[in-house]
Amino acid sequence: MNPALACAECPVRDRAACSVLEPGERDALAKVGRMRELGRGETLFAAGEPVSSCATLVTGALKVATLDSEGREQILALIHPAGFIGEFFRPFAEHDVIALSDSSLCVFAGQAMEEAIDAYPALARALLRRTQEDLHASRMLQALTGKTSGRGKVAALLLGFAQAASDSPCHPAALFELPLSRGEMANMLGLTIETVSRQITRLEREGAIARRGKRGIELADPALLSQAAA
Amino acid sequence: MNPALACAECPVRDRAACSVLEPGERDALAKVGRMRELGRGETLFAAGEPVSSCATLVTGALKVATLDSEGREQILALIHPAGFIGEFFRPFAEHDVIALSDSSLCVFAGQAMEEAIDAYPALARALLRRTQEDLHASRMLQALTGKTSGRGKVAALLLGFAQAASDSPCHPAALFELPLSRGEMANMLGLTIETVSRQITRLEREGAIARRGKRGIELADPALLSQAAA
DNA sequence: CGCTAATTTGACGTGAATCAAACGGTGTGG
């Protein structure tokens, strides 16, 4: 029922970890993988359950999150297309991985991927690179969360989204859609929904940003926003 | 001047990434590495400078940190013995890496390590594992920083230190030394020195912890501390 | 059109930041 992989039409075929493989190698790996579709809100991995598979995100977006002891969700990372999910070396999933929007993934059994790592050194290298990038992203997010003022957190998060939405690595997109609800943004930053809402309203009043439709954000004054992110 | 490596007496010889190598392979790698000593406060890598080497921490402790636009230092990670520092795939260091205490490291040129990765698949695998663990640790720290109350942040950080100080992976050490000053703890958590100090005093008054000397902490009531960390 | 969920806005109290001072430890010079 789960369709076989069609790497030829894969939109992330030259950005994902598997892109470093030779055509023949990738075909071999493709034989042991399968596609999986996930609806918005559906869970890929749940914290605590044994996890024996890994995946590359092809389209959509995922969040990595934990539930603290009071049941509040805390978002630890966002995963974009070409991102990789999967912790070998760890028997149980530590965090929930949930679809933020309808998503499609390319799933492999953990063991098959481990064998592939051993068989294709380039793949191990590519996964190492990707994991180092994830680590870097995680630390950037942490730097953001560690700011003392709510204003700074929200401004910096918006800037981060603008960066992620842009094609160019340096310049933020002038207009983009928020990938998260207010509540999710609040969970990410250690704030409340109300505070996030107020800070966005305030940034809009001050002219740093403008809202375009429900979740659209326009960077009216990027310099002012950067300053607010201080 | 920098002494050659003496893997035979290395205290992390069977925990560091290089422990997966065969004796002959490790000898070959050791030939291109060298020891480096770092005094407390000395910088290993500075953000922005080109970085062409990587290292395994042998003794001591390091911090990974950034300076935000106002010059406040934000600690992003702690590195313990057997930990690995080094981002291949990235021309410039993104963060400062500074010794928290007198430390000794085993340093390799980035290129030499990259060649070793290609030559020894087990090494690539080990580094992937270590990086995934760092990623996990980073997300744990983030979950901690994302808590809304200062009390919870401080309590959770203390628990984290107790875990790290313990030999056993599950149980926290009953007595341990704080690796960080108040100011560094505050920077890590997005709080101020005063708030950290007050929360520690409060946890002590409530009987969750007791101070033993200058930086010693005793877990008088671990359950109470966990509860405070909620 | 009416229901439900998400967002915004308001009023209020609390907790953390800020400003400021006192208290230790540690090293230095008298």
Add this chain to the structure above:
DNA sequence: CCACACCGTTTGATTCACGTCAAATTAGCG
């Protein structure tokens, strides 16, 4: 050995930002 300055820490008083509670508004959907 003591006086003194220096640094990290603790403690206090005050201000203000964020959390909380609650209501109004808007969006989404059948």
